Amino acid sequence: MPPMLPAPSMRPAPAARRRRAVALLLLSAGLAWSAGAWADLARIRESGRLKVAVYKAFAPFSEVVDGKPTGVDVAIAQALSRQLNLSLTLLPFDADENMADDLRNMVWRGHYLGYGPADVMLHVPVDRAFMRENDKATIFAPYYREQFVLVHDTARLPQIRDLGDLAGLPVGAEAGSAGANALLAGAGGALRDKVRIYRSPRESLRALFAGEIAAAMVTRSQYESALKAEGRTASQYAAAEVSSPLLPPRGWAVGMAVKADNAELADAVQRALDVLRGNGELQKIFTAAGLTPVAP
Helix, strand or coil: CCCCCCCCCCCCCCCCHHHHHHHHHHHHHHHCCCCCCCCCHHHHHHHCEEEEEEECEECCCEEEECCEEECHHHHHHHHHHHHCCCEEEEEEECCCCCHHHHHHHHHHCCCCCCCCCCCEEEEEECCHHHHHHCCCEEEEEEEEEECEEEEEECCCCCCCCCHHHHCCCCEEEECCCHHHHHHHHHHHHCCHHHEEEECCHHHHHHHHHCCCCCEEEEEHHHHHHHHHHCCCCHHHEEEECCCCCCCCCCCEEEEEEEECCCHHHHHHHHHHHHHHHHCCHHHHHHHHCCCCCCCC
16 A cells, blocks of 8 residues: 555454454454464464454455354465465454554564464555564565445446546545545545445445445445445446545555564465465455455
8 A cells, every 4th residue: 555554444444442352352252262373384384273364344355244254355364274284263353543553463462452463464555665664574465456446326427537526416435434535625625515424335335326325435345345245236337446645546455464573484375375366266266255356
């Protein structure tokens, strides 16, 4: 991700600390998470298990539904562990205040509540400036490129060239997201009175599908997964790329992280990912979720 990184909607929004603490303690009791990661690849192989951290509420990549982790990142973790001939232990976790906190909790130190770190964390922005600022983790193996898009109803708004085309029309985005900020600031603030804020990207897209708004600013993966989940086709909608100083112009690459001194593990995971990309399994994971597998 670019210098604005890490921004809202590029990772789950932080939960309230008390709610997060209670939920994690309950979930950790049920899943019997261990307190620390193995220090190197040899010990991981000795244990026979690969511990992978994924966000707990970040659909379509990872979420816990009825106590079971699911999503694209979960499927990637499963495929990586199989390729490495290891069993998988997932560590679903709530986002902390920022991405640096997530790396500390899940990659190189562990959380004060006693869970983590994992061996590998998924859905980490692969950005040089961010990597320099977080040198206790090795960030590598990009596997997807995400991007904000403005999804619009082509019957009401046939074409969008810039945010000014939305003038006078109701539009929506997730509360606190970079997409919401871009809309509120768009066209010199002329859109502000028509921007509707929703609790989640899925809610803003449902409002679009119901005809309540003319467009929604979400990520491409959120849009594509919503089409699949809601049984919609793209025939009535289009996803426009619009420029805003508050949005990354080319999106951002998504990859993985391990502790900085675990170079051997990083190499093994990178090789496993290369195999999954080469044999088509990585692409199948994305297409099964209704997502376009955009190369990083």
